[in-house]
Amino acid sequence: MNKNIWIVLIFLIGLGCQHIERPKMPENLIPRDKMINILTDLYINNAARSVNVRVLRNNGIVLDSLLYVKYDIDSLQFTRSNAYYTSDLDNYNSMFEEIEQRLVAMKSRYDSLAKDRSGGSTNMDSVVRAQRINQQRGGRQLVEPASTKVDQDSLE
Numbered sequence: 001m002n003k004n005i006w007i008v009l010i011f012l013i014g015l016g017c018q019h020i021e022r023p024k025m026p027e028n029l030i031p032r033d034k035m036i037n038i039l040t041d042l043y044i045n046n047a048a049r050s051v052n053v054r055v056l057r058n059n060g061i062v063l064d065s066l067l068y069v070k071y072d073i074d075s076l077q078f079t080r081s082n083a084y085y086t087s088d089l090d091n092y093n094s095m096f097e098e099i100e101q102r103l104v105a106m107k108s109r110y111d112s113l114a115k116d117r118s119g120g121s122t123n124m125d126s127v128v129r130a131q132r133i134n135q136q137r138g139g140r141q142l143v144e145p146a147s148t149k150v151d152q153d154s155l156e
Helices: 002-016 032-058 063-070 075-086 089-117 126-136
Strands: none
Touching (some): 032 075
């Protein structure tokens, strides 16, 4: 029994020492900066897909195809370039750190724009919002306020 365990153990160690061949650099390798742009857009597309998949499906929008058109690449070129970059984990991790920094910067920029658009409060009262808009328009109002003056004839 003990002898069989040793044989299996040596066999497993032998399998663990196999040579893994890394992919060769493709002829049409996507440059690193362009690949970072593509992967950034890919993550944005995946987020959009997870939120609005029904809208995308109903309108026949295929986000991956849009990326290929935008960056003038095809799916095979992207797959081969991605496989090449993933074979060097240190480089790929540094690419993803840069992608993460870009996404965080985009998020903070869009959050600040949304905050500016809402006036700093997400629960701003519509009356306050209308007053602010009227002030920005130089006092001209979109709708004249209703008169609080009561006609005597209407009371009789």
